[in-house]
Amino acid sequence: MKKLILVTSLLALGACNKDYVNPSTTTQEQVVQSSDGLITLANGLQSRYTTGAFVSVLYNRVALGGLSSRELAVLNVGNIEEFNVSVGAGNVNNSNGVVRNLWTQSQLVKSNADLILKNAGNAPEPGTRSGIVAYASIFRALSLGTLAEFFEQAPLAVQENAPFVDRLVLLRDAVAQLEAAAAQLAAAPVSADFNSKIVPGIDLVNTTQALIARYSLEAGDYDKAIAAAGRVDLTKRSVFNFDDNTRNPLFETSFGNKNVFEPTNANLGLTGDLAPNPADRRLPFYIRSNPAATQNLGTGFYTANNAPIPVYLPGEMLLIRAEAYARKGELNSAITELNRVLTKTPATDVFGIGASLPAYSGPVTANAVLLEIYRNRLIELAFQGFRLSDSRRFNRPGPGTAGAERNRNFFPYPRVERENNSSTPADPII
Template sequence: MKKYIILISLLALTVTQNACQQEFLNPSAASEQQVINSPDGLVTLVNGLQFRYTTTRAGAIYNAVAAGGLTTRELRVLNAGNTDELFLEQGLNSVQGSNAVVRNLWTSCQLTRASADIVLTNADRVITDAGLKSGVVAYASIFKALSLGTLAQFFQQAPVATGTNAPFVPREQLLREAIQQLETAATLVSSTPPSASFLTRIPAGIDIPNTIQALIARYALFAGDYDKAIAAAGRVNLTVRSSFSFDENARNPVFETAFGNVNVFAPTNTSFGLTGALQPDPSDRRLTFYFRTNPTATQNLGTGFYTSNSTAIPVYLPGEILLIRAEAFARKNDLTNAVTELNRVLTKTPAQDAWGVGAGLPAYAGANTANAILQEIYRNRQIELAFQGFRLEDSRRFGRSGPDTTPQANAERTRNFMPYPFTERDNNTNTPSTDPN
C-alpha cells in the first residue's frame, strides 16, 4: 500500500472533518480533479482508504483498541509516559478533547469517511466498466461504514458529511447511514460482482460480499434492529476469512505500537480484566490464543492478532457473527435460538474456526432467563472478540456499571463516550457545547 500514501495524504488535506483548513497542494502530485475524473485515480484513492483507516498510531484501529480497552479495564498502561493512554485508563475528566488517542480516532474515521464519499460521488460518473464500478463502490462503502460505525461506538454525536461547520447527528443516525450504504453496496454486488481486474488492484484480504453482510449485522445490532441483524448475520459464510492485510511498509498497528513491546499497554491480566461471574473458565482454549503463557520481561502478555508487523487483523470473526445472532434472539426473548447460537461459540474448537479462535467448552447450562443468557453472551463477546475495540460499546449496551457508579473503583468502564476533540471544537461551531461523560 506504500505507493498510495502520497495520494491519500494529498486528498486528505481538503477533506478534513470540517473542511475548515487551508489546502496545500504538492505541485509534483496529481491534483484532486485529475484523480476524481479518472477510473485509475478512483481505484488508487479507494486503495488509500485501507491505509488511512488501519495503519500507524494515528489510524482508527490502534486508537479504537486503545480507547475501548483502556476505558473498560481490558487493557492497562505499562509506561506512564504514554500520558494520553494513561488518561484514558483513568477515565472521567482525565480524558479531554486534547487527548491524542481521541483526536486520532476522530480524525482517522472522518478522513476515511470523507475520502470514501469522494469515491462514491464520482464512481458512477467516471467508471463505465460495470465490474470495476461495483468493486470500487463496494470497497468505498465498506470503509465509509467502518468509519461511521466506529465513530458511533465512541462518540455520542458526529458529522455525517463534509463541509464548513458540518452539523452533528446522533450516533443512531451514523449507524443507519452505515447500514444504508452497505445495503446499497450489497444490491450492486449481488447483481454485478466486482471484476477480477478490480480485485487484483486492491490489497488482498477483504472478502467484499461477506464483509458487507457482517458489517450490516454488526451495526444493526448496535442500532437495535434485531431482525435485520439476525438476517444479515445468517448470510455470512463463516468459513471465509476477511481481513486487513499488513506488511513492513504498512504494519499491524497494535503490534507495532503496543503488543510488540512492554512500553505502551498490555492486557490487564489473563482474565481479560473480567471479574466475578464474568471470569473465563480456566479450560477455555481461547486463553492460549490471546495470551502468552509465560511471557519474559521483554514480552507483552497479549498475542491474538497482534503477533508481528505483518499479522492480518480480521474485519470480523465468525464468533462475532454467531454472538450477534445470539444477542439479537435474546433481546427478542427468543431464548431457544439464543442458546443455540451461543452454544455454537462455546463448543467451537480452534480447528473448527476459520481463524483458530475456539473455546472448546461444554454447552450453556445456566438459567433459562434472558438476563442470564445475555450475561453469558456478554462474557463471551469479551473473550471471543478480545482487544478489538468493542468493549466500550458492549459495556454500554449491556448496561454494565459505568462512570456514575459509587464507588468508582467498582465501575467496569470509566467513561460512556469520548469527548469531542478540540481540533473539531475549535473549527466547527456546531460541535455540542458540552461533552458527554
C-alpha cells in the same frame, strides 16, 4: 468538520488571481475520472484506517475501548495520553491525543470514501464499479461505526460547520450505504481488473453483510442483524493485510513491546460472573502463558509486523445472532447460536479461535442468557475495541457506580473540531 480535499495542488499567486498547477502532480478532478484513479483512492482508505502506528484508527479504537474498560492496562505512565484514558472521567479532555486521532482519522477516511462514492459512476465497467462502491462503503461504515462507538454525535455531511447528528443516525446511514453496495455486488460481481489492483485481503461480499449485522445490532434493528449475520460465510476470512513497510499497528506500537499497554491480566481483566472458564481454549490464543520479561502479555492478532487483523470474526456473527434473538425474547434460538460459540473448537474456526467448552446449561431467562452472551463477547472479541460499547449496550455498571466496569460512557469532542466547527455540541459529562 471542514471539507477535506485529497490530491489537489493548486496555488493562487498574488493579484494576478491565476491558478498554477504543478505538472508533476495530479488534481482531485483528474483522479476521480477513471477506474484506476478511484481504485488508487480506495487503497488509500485502508492505509489511513489501518496503518500509521499511533495515528491509525485501529490503534486508537483498541486503545480507547480497552483502556476505558479495564481490558488493557498502561505499562508506562509516561504515555500520558493513554494513561489519562485508563484513569477516565475528567482526566480525558478534548486535547487528548488518542481521542483526537481516532476522531480525525475516522473523519478523513469517511470523507475520502464519500468522494469515491460520489464519483464511482466514472468507472465504466460494472464489475469494477461495484468493487469500488463496496470497498468505499466498507471503510465509510467502519469510520461511522467507530465514531458511533465512542461519541454521542458526529457530523455526517462534509461541509463547513457541518451539523452533528445522533450516533444512531450514523449507524443507520452506514447500514443503508452497505445495503446499497451489497445489492450492487449481487447485480455485478467484482471484476478481475478490480481484484488485481486493490489491496488483497477483504472479502467484499461477506464483509458488507458482517458490517450490516454489526451496526444493525448496535442500532437496535435485531431482525436485520440476524438476517445479515446469517448471510456471512463463516468459512471465509476477511482481513487487513500488513507487511514490514505497512505494519500491523497494534504489534508495532504496543503488543510487540512492554512500553505502552498490555492485557490487564491473564483473565482479560474479567472477574466474578464474567471470569473466563480456566479450560477456555480462547485464553491461550489471546494471552501468553509464560511471557518473557520483555514480552507483552497479549498475543491474538498482534504477533508480528505482517500479522493480518480480521475485519470481523465468525464468532462475532454468531454472538450477534445470539444477542439479537435474546433481545427479541427468542431465548431458545439465542442459546442455539450461543452454543455454536461455546462448543466451537480452534480447528473448526478459520482464525483458530475456539472455546471448546460444554454447551450452555444455565437458566433460560433473558438476563442469564444475555449475561453469558456478553461474557463470551468479552473473550471471543478481545482487544478489538468493542468492550466499551458492549458495556454500555448491556447496561453494565458505569462510571461513578459501584463495581463500575468502564470509566466513561462517551468521549469529549476534540479541540480541533470545536475550533473549526461552530456546530460542535457540548461535551458529555462523562
